[in-house]
Amino acid sequence: MIIREANIEDIPQIQIVRNAVKENTLSDPNLVTNQDCEEFLTIRGKGWVCEIDHLIVxxxxxxxxxxxIWALFLHPDFENKGIGRKLHNVMLDWYFSKTSETVWLGTSPKTRAEIFYRKSGWQEKGMHGKEIKFEMTSDNWKNKxxxxxxxxxxxxxxxxxxxxRAFYRDLGFEEMVLENNFSVFKKQEIAFYLQDYYAKEWIENTMIFVEVENIDEFYTELALLNLPTKYASSKLSPxxxxxxxxxxxLHDPAGILWHFGEFFNKD
Structure with missing residues (x-):
């Protein structure tokens, strides 16, 4: 799964997702045109997509x-996987990095979307037509x-x-693309940022220690990945x-040294 900035080429798949939703549906799919999407992505604001196996979901x-908030939609087949939360958070982080103005949205009442926004800290501010109007202030987002x-x-x-990037995905990390040369990789409670930047002395002196529950089982799983075979500069030590x-x-392709360890004393 990859979260990345949306581009014009994504619009056809974005439209498929928009018209597949079961809540907040359009009375007429032609109400939102490809030209509208392009304007909001390139002129009025910015968008993000979640991509799984080259499919925008x-x-x-x-x-x-x-x-x-012009749009936040998820294909019904990919609900309850935390994708909506990630798309929501990366969008608000970007928005409040550009302005401190309060942001608002409208959503149909008695929907899962309404529950989602309430749990996310949005404050109800009356009605916008037939929709509930919610607002999020810069202070509320920062405090949350x-x-x-x-x-x-x-x-x-x-x-x-x-x-x-490929190495860490093979290692089992989930990638979220933040910029063309900058990604965050996550696995359970572990996360790190990968940059397209190389300084030999810095890289070769970078070490990261990760505690695991059972090092013997973890090492067996690592060995089965055959990372040194796929990546010539990678090395797995016993x-x-x-x-x-x-x-x-485990050395990654650049030379960064990962320590995976288990402590005898768990206290």
């Missing part, structure tokens, strides 16, 4: 001109994002950006036992 678009610390996300580099626990090592 959801999208979000925000309008900076009218301070409005001020949660307890859950993770540390290091920034790492790459010698061959496309090769490193488990070694230390006073504190056990660990194995």
């Amino acid at each position: 959801g999208f979000s678009i925000v309008d900076l001109k009218e301070n409005n 994002m001020k949660q307890n610390i859950k993770s540390i996300r290091p920034f790492i580099g790459s010698k061959n950006f496309e090769e490193s 488990i070694r036992t230390m006073d504190w626990g056990k660990e194995c090592f």
